[in-house]
Amino acid sequence: MKLLANNGRIAPIAVCALLASCLAPAILVAERPNIVLVMADDQGWGEVGYRGHPVLKTPHLDAMAEAGLRMDRFYAGAPVCSPTRASVLTGRSNNRTGVQSHGYALRRQEKTIAEALRGVGYRTGHFGKWHLNGLRGAGVPVLASDNHHPGHFGFDQWLSVTNFFDRNPLLSRQGTFEEFQGDSSEIAIEQALKFIHANVQTQTPTFTVVWFGTPHSPFEATEEDMVPFAELDRNSRQHYGELVALDRSIGTLRSALREMGIEKNTLVWYCSDNGGLPKIAPETVGGLRGFKGSLYEGGLRVPGIIEWSGTIQPRISLFPASVLDIFPTVAEIVGLPSARWVTPQDGLSLRQVFSQEPSQRDKPIPFNYMGQTAMVDNNWKIVRLNPKDASDSSPEFEIYDLSRDPTESHNVVKEVPEVAGSLQRQLLEWEHSLERSVAGQDYPEKQVDPNEPVPRFWVDVDEYQPYLNSWKNRPEYQSTIDRATK
Numbered sequence: 001m002k003l004l005a006n007n008g009r010i011a012p013i014a015v016c017a018l019l020a021s022c023l024a025p026a027i028l029v030a031e032r033p034n035i036v037l038v039m040a041d042d043q044g045w046g047e048v049g050y051r052g053h054p055v056l057k058t059p060h061l062d063a064m065a066e067a068g069l070r071m072d073r074f075y076a077g078a079p080v081c082s083p084t085r086a087s088v089l090t091g092r093s094n095n096r097t098g099v100q101s102h103g104y105a106l107r108r109q110e111k112t113i114a115e116a117l118r119g120v121g122y123r124t125g126h127f128g129k130w131h132l133n134g135l136r137g138a139g140v141p142v143l144a145s146d147n148h149h150p151g152h153f154g155f156d157q158w159l160s161v162t163n164f165f166d167r168n169p170l171l172s173r174q175g176t177f178e179e180f181q182g183d184s185s186e187i188a189i190e191q192a193l194k195f196i197h198a199n200v201q202t203q204t205p206t207f208t209v210v211w212f213g214t215p216h217s218p219f220e221a222t223e224e225d226m227v228p229f230a231e232l233d234r235n236s237r238q239h240y241g242e243l244v245a246l247d248r249s250i251g252t253l254r255s256a257l258r259e260m261g262i263e264k265n266t267l268v269w270y271c272s273d274n275g276g277l278p279k280i281a282p283e284t285v286g287g288l289r290g291f292k293g294s295l296y297e298g299g300l301r302v303p304g305i306i307e308w309s310g311t312i313q314p315r316i317s318l319f320p321a322s323v324l325d326i327f328p329t330v331a332e333i334v335g336l337p338s339a340r341w342v343t344p345q346d347g348l349s350l351r352q353v354f355s356q357e358p359s360q361r362d363k364p365i366p367f368n369y370m371g372q373t374a375m376v377d378n379n380w381k382i383v384r385l386n387p388k389d390a391s392d393s394s395p396e397f398e399i400y401d402l403s404r405d406p407t408e409s410h411n412v413v414k415e416v417p418e419v420a421g422s423l424q425r426q427l428l429e430w431e432h433s434l435e436r437s438v439a440g441q442d443y444p445e446k447q448v449d450p451n452e453p454v455p456r457f458w459v460d461v462d463e464y465q466p467y468l469n470s471w472k473n474r475p476e477y478q479s480t481i482d483r484a485t486k
Contacts, residue, residue: 032205034266041216044276046286060251074304091327096437105134114154116340126150128211134453139163144175165213189249272302379403382423459484
């Protein structure tokens with residue numbers, strides 16, 4: 001299947017035809033709102049117009065932020081992509097679910113938000129990057145035979161790719177490969193809207209996950225989208241051009257929901273999967289410390305916006321929140337029974353934040369990545385980077401007061417001993433809980449399924465071998481295949 005294109009962009013006629021068919025919308029049951037989760041790939045906290053980025057304009061994200069709950073202290077689940085995706089679907093820290101880093105598979109013993117919502121009558125769809133099936137390398141279409149494809153985790157329909165994807169992508173619809181033309185973000189949104197519209201016609205509530213491949217490298221934007229960045233280096237120009245297209249797709253989504261008449265019965269939650277990238281100018285993290293891969297704020301804090309017209313009071317919130325909170329928030333809204341998720345859960349419901357600003361968060365936000373841990377407890381943050389190699393000159397624990405020091409430039413561990421002691425106890429207690437989860441104690445079997453796959457590259461998977469010859473000239477796969485076949 002090839003979509004209409006206009007100078008490399010999804011043709012307006014394609015979206016207009018879709019919207020024209022939606023002018024007589026059906027009314028959905030109010031207590032079961034549609035839920036749309038949209039996530040960028042490597043968009044930093046500073047890469048939005050509403051935070052005053054010096055060159056990038058994001059008018060549609062800005063409008064969404066103005067109309068909804070703009071969360072300026074919103075965190076990914078981890079400083080890289082696959083772990084955050086696992087946390088979105090489960091409400092649990094990534095290591096509890098088996099997803100230690102990028103390219104690790106989500107354990108089939110986990111219970112996902114998609115399964116929970118499907119169990120109470122929702123139609124569920126996944127569109128875009130998956131990266132929870134244990135495969136590494138540039139994104140390729142997910143195989144129908146993959147025992148970790150989205151359908152095994154609660155998605156009725158899926159149009160998915162294993163990892164990051166770019167312009168003119170090759171995607172998999174339930175295992176059938178389809179080639180598209182145009183920007184990847186616009187394609188993902190256009191396909192998601194078709195799914196939503198089909199279910200509006202049958203008055204069925206939908207849970208829709210759209211995971212972009214933008215602005216992950218390699219970067220590829222149209223000349224038109226790069227015009228505002230002519231003075232930048234090539235990578236930066238392409239990177240920001242991709243974000244222009246991503247922002248445009250958000251405008252398409254918001255307009256379509258209004259045209260279908262369901263914007264007041266649809267919650268849209270937007271965020272990124274980890275902090276911004278280094279070596280992009282202007283910088284991506286809004287002055288924070290660290291980048292993707294770091295447990296400092298630049299690697300963890302991301303744009304976060306929740307829009308639900310007529311229900312959410314539009315404002316800017318400084319309440320600390322996380323992708324870990326998505327599952328419990330939706331569970332409260334829909335009234336999901338506790339049997340629908342695995343415990344312990346690391347997030348909490350943000351339902352009260354929709355209408356008021358709580359003074360304190362009751363549960364800290366934990367992080368664990370490659371043996372390093374951190375925890376945000378309201379204005380305090382503890383970081384433990386080198387637990388096996390600590391010395392007096394390089395303390396094992398770092399403590400930061402984010403209310404006074406958001407750039408984490410001054411470690412106050414020796415200045416606030418009582419606070420430091422409390423945070424250390426919380427962190428160690430959580431680490432102990434994490435160890436039980438890693439060992440499989442959260443599951444009825446009290447152990448991890450030994451058949452879970454280890455991370456591997458798709459070029460080493462037998463089922464992909466028949467495609468290598470025909471894919472070797474595709475720019476997104478060429479280097480990967482060349483290295484594997486030499």
